Amino acid sequence: MDMEHSFTLSPQLIEALKNLDNAYAESYVSLQNSSQEELQALHRYARISMIGASTRIENAQLTDSEVSWLDTILAEDGKTTALDQNRILIEDKLSKDRERSIEEVAGCRSMLLLIYEEYNDLLPLKETEIRGLHHTLMAPYKQASPYVGKYKVQSNSVVLRNTQTGKSRVVFQTADAGPITDSAMKDLVEWYNEIIPHSAWTVAVASEFVYRFLAIHPFQDGNGRLGRGLFLLTLLQSHSNAISTVSRYLAIDRYIERHKENYYTVLNRCSEGQFRQNPKDYKIQYFLKFMIKILHEALEGIKVSKQRFELEKKLSEVATTVLNCFKEQAKIRLTTGNIIEQTGLPRRTIIYALNTLLELQLIQKYGQGAGVQYQLTF
Numbered sequence: 001m002d003m004e005h006s007f008t009l010s011p012q013l014i015e016a017l018k019n020l021d022n023a024y025a026e027s028y029v030s031l032q033n034s035s036q037e038e039l040q041a042l043h044r045y046a047r048i049s050m051i052g053a054s055t056r057i058e059n060a061q062l063t064d065s066e067v068s069w070l071d072t073i074l075a076e077d078g079k080t081t082a083l084d085q086n087r088i089l090i091e092d093k094l095s096k097d098r099e100r101s102i103e104e105v106a107g108c109r110s111m112l113l114l115i116y117e118e119y120n121d122l123l124p125l126k127e128t129e130i131r132g133l134h135h136t137l138m139a140p141y142k143q144a145s146p147y148v149g150k151y152k153v154q155s156n157s158v159v160l161r162n163t164q165t166g167k168s169r170v171v172f173q174t175a176d177a178g179p180i181t182d183s184a185m186k187d188l189v190e191w192y193n194e195i196i197p198h199s200a201w202t203v204a205v206a207s208e209f210v211y212r213f214l215a216i217h218p219f220q221d222g223n224g225r226l227g228r229g230l231f232l233l234t235l236l237q238s239h240s241n242a243i244s245t246v247s248r249y250l251a252i253d254r255y256i257e258r259h260k261e262n263y264y265t266v267l268n269r270c271s272e273g274q275f276r277q278n279p280k281d282y283k284i285q286y287f288l289k290f291m292i293k294i295l296h297e298a299l300e301g302i303k304v305s306k307q308r309f310e311l312e313k314k315l316s317e318v319a320t321t322v323l324n325c326f327k328e329q330a331k332i333r334l335t336t337g338n339i340i341e342q343t344g345l346p347r348r349t350i351i352y353a354l355n356t357l358l359e360l361q362l363i364q365k366y367g368q369g370a371g372v373q374y375q376l377t378f
Helices: 011-032 036-057 064-074 087-094 096-122 127-138 179-195 202-216 223-236 241-249 252-258 260-269 285-313 317-328 336-343 347-359
Strands: 157-161 168-173 363-366 373-376
Touching (some): 011 241, 011 285, 036 064, 036 096, 036 241, 036 252, 036 285, 127 179, 127 223, 179 202, 202 223, 202 285, 223 252, 252 260, 252 285, 260 285, 317 336, 317 347, 317 373, 336 347
Antiparallel strands (some): 363 373
16 A cells, blocks of 8 residues: 555645744744743643534534633543533533533543543554544443444434524535445554654645545544544644644644634535545545644634733732632632632722633623622633
């Protein structure tokens, strides 16, 4: 099997990839001057946005603020059972009618944590490890238990649903279940392991790897979220130190979400919506062009995140004291009276600090008048 790209890297594409490498290098240099505290904050900003956006692309309903709150709860003991142990609390706050969204967020969070922490151990990549990532992704969704970590047993298709009109359309007819999916996945993983250590263009590898994965759609459910996780995995496994390092701080899926309609259009355009057994029949250059644009936007997003971190660091002593009250009690909604009791600060001073924190979206406000309460977001 020819372990090269299945499409031609034109001079224009190579120039675009060089420009992207330069943008990565600039971000890498910028991050070298960041403190460990700032790097941890930037990584969490990116991770929260990745989780929220990747699940919303698949029509989940939780906002980034809600994802951040959920992340705080699940991080307290770090166990895979944290969702079950805190389910009543979580559903009480986020409402039970969004139970599937909560489960998708919990699963996506676990999958991304695994990728961030173990990407070096996942090279060379094995099919069993891809199945393992799928198991981690889908484990919180109990109804998925019959097919978690297993390749599909019936054909599936990528369907785009317009949440406003309720109309759906098939944007990709995927590989048939059984031998065709099994063979295609075997070939894909072999190709990936041969090309990733040597390719000069990691983003081109990531684009082909993920496009072919999505075209196969090997699992009954969760392929979109897993595919975007595999894109991140490929970047982290790059032999370019700049790409591998900086990609920890990229909220890639946030920008895919912003261009969701175009994302599905490009996926369709690469093969006219049909799985092809010969990957040379795809036009993956369209997806590569799209992802280059997305990554440029994500790299610019690091600058925004750095500005946000600086704003937080410049909070007054009073605002920091009030913010710490929320950080110490992430699960609880606090009133102005609660904060007065904990800090001993004057009501007027606390109200001013609360307004500052609300403007920076560090806390959320619930209710009006005498019954108003506040809770930590980030």
